């Protein structure tokens with residue numbers, strides 16, 4: 001398979017849960033600032049004042065305060081320790097527009113078709129065990145005319161960075177993410193679905209390390 005995520009089969013939900021149980025106590029300290037530009041861009045692109053937005057892989061909820069107060073939000077995550085932090089953030093910041101924070105698998109959502117005006121997933125697609133199955137689910141629950149908004153690292157194709165990512169990729173199960181994630185996973189997924197189009201693909205700070213992708217579902 002040409003567009004396989006390297007070592008894709010090496011990561012399962014149990015690995016993700018174990019990895020994020022370890023990350024949860026230090027996640028905000030480690031990742032709040034460096035990944036903030038991506039969260040700001042994702043929230044701006046997915047914001048739907050008056051509408052309902054699904055935040056997949058909401059984690060500790062760092063992006064929740066970045067949405068308009070009139071945007072109704074539902075967050076889901078596999079990791080209970082990460083969600084516990086998100087609950088605390090919602091309470092301390094009085095984020096009343098957050099209607100639910102639920103333990104749920106991004107690849108098997110318990111929502112009916114066409115429920116959300118937008119689905120946002122900052123820093124999640126390279127973490128989920130099956131990115132294509134996840135995109136299928138996110139496309140199912142977004143309304144016609146709505147968007148899936150992604151922020152994630154897209155792996156280098158050659159050079160020193162690609163070599164480092166290949167080395168890290170062999171440790172993807174313990175890291176809990178795929179450092180070698182190729183753009184083709186997203187690009188080929190869109191190309192194979194006539195109802196979905198690429199609305200935007202934009203490198204983000206810092207150093208273009210992360211990419212914002214907006215995928216539109218036909219209205």
Ligand SMILES: C[S@@+](CC[C@H](N)C(=O)[O-])C[C@H]1O[C@@H](n2cnc3c(N)ncnc32)[C@H](O)[C@@H]1O
Nearest residue numbers: 020057058059077078079082105106122123128
């Ligand atoms: C890198 S964190 C991103 C958290 C948050 N979006 C942020 O920007 O800080 C990835 C999150 O995805 C969650 N995750 C990974 N696989 C998942 C799955 N299959 N279903 C639901 N959540 C998942 C992890 O538990 C983790 O909280």
